[in-house]
Amino acid sequence: MRAYTTAHLDLDLPPGHPFPLYKYRGVAEALKGEVDLVPAPPVDREVLALAHQEAYLDRVFGEGLSRAESLRLGLPFTPALLRRALHAAGGTVAATRDALATGLGLNLSGGTHHAYPDRAEGYSLFNDVAVAVALLRRKGFRGRVLVVDLDAHQGNGTAVFFQADPTVYTLSVHAERNYPLKKEQSDLDLGLPDGTGDEAYLEALRGALEEAFRFRPELVFYNAGVDVLKNDRFGRLALSLEGALRRDLAVLKKVKEAQAALVVVMGGGYNRDPGLTVAAHAQTYRAAISFR
Structure with missing residues (x-):
């Protein structure tokens, strides 16, 4: 079983x-x-252009982002940042290829769901899931796609990418009062109150998954952000480590029932306890492997 990683890539931060x-x-x-840990391959600009607007890519690959654009992104724009984003998106493209071949694809990065067709936002330079789906369509895949986004922040960019695409269903379960301030319209949005803990979260999730899987997807992208955990710096929800695992298992059960291929991408996680962030992400991937 392969998992693509950007662990080999550095990034200078203030x-x-x-x-x-x-x-x-x-x-x-x-x-x-x-x-089997595999360095994530970079995605080509030509593949990015299947999803992102050319004018945006001209800026990114030319003069780079302006100061205002970097502030919206939340990261200083550097060649290392661009390189890392190319590999993160490439990891999702490669994991998608694995999922269609074996039933499961793993990217230990990605989930950059705030990137729009024409701009970067919220640590998201490119929308890796949108890029992967666009490439699939170019290669002739016509199956129904479901995006299950359980990061604590609404997948606003992903929602915009697929609003006019009836072959892709987007579900976002997030903290309602969280970033982004302006929410976009997914096919199904479930905004939860601050402090939502395990039982209330899982009860709400069950209903959302039932509705989303009526779409009968053949391919599922799972954005498994762990910023849902209690004491996350940006998450606003309050799940335990066990609750996060139960969340993952609820998603995996529905994927298995649907007999769909699955791609898991990392999403956010900013806990005040870094070890908890790592443990929660790792248990998501272990759960996915066990369900294969």
Whole structure:
């Protein structure tokens, strides 16, 4: 079983920056010996252009993002940032190929669901899931696709990418009062109150999954952000580590019942306890492997 990783890529950040670069290496280390860790390949600009607007890509690959655009992204724009984003998106493309061949694809990165067709937002330079789906369509795949986004933040960019696409169903379960301030319209949005814990979250999730899987997907992308955990710096929800695992198992059960292929991408996780962030991400991938 392969898992694609960006752990080999560095990124210079200002002192004290909250982006959790540590977790990409930490999760890869935690899964060593359990999966075949493969450096994520970069995605080509031509593939990005199947989803993102050319004018946006011209800026990214030319002069780079402006200061205002970097502020919206939340990260300073550098060649290392661009390189890392190319590999993260490439990991999702490669994992999607694995999923269609074997039933499961794993990217220990990705889930950059705030990127729009024409701009970067919220640590998201490229929308890796949108890019992977666009490439699938170019290659002739016509199956129904479901995006199950359980990051604590609404997948606003992903929602916009697929709003006019009846072959893709988007589900976002998130903290309602969380970033982004302006929510976009997914096929199904479930905004939860601050402090939602295990039982209330799982009860709400069950109903959302029932509705979403009526779409009868053949391919599912699972954005398994662990910023849902209690004491996450940005999450606003309050799941335990056990509750996060029960969440994962609820998704995996529905995927198995649907006999759909599955791609797991990492999403967010910014816990005040870095070890908890790593442990939660690692248990998601272990659960997915066990359900294969």
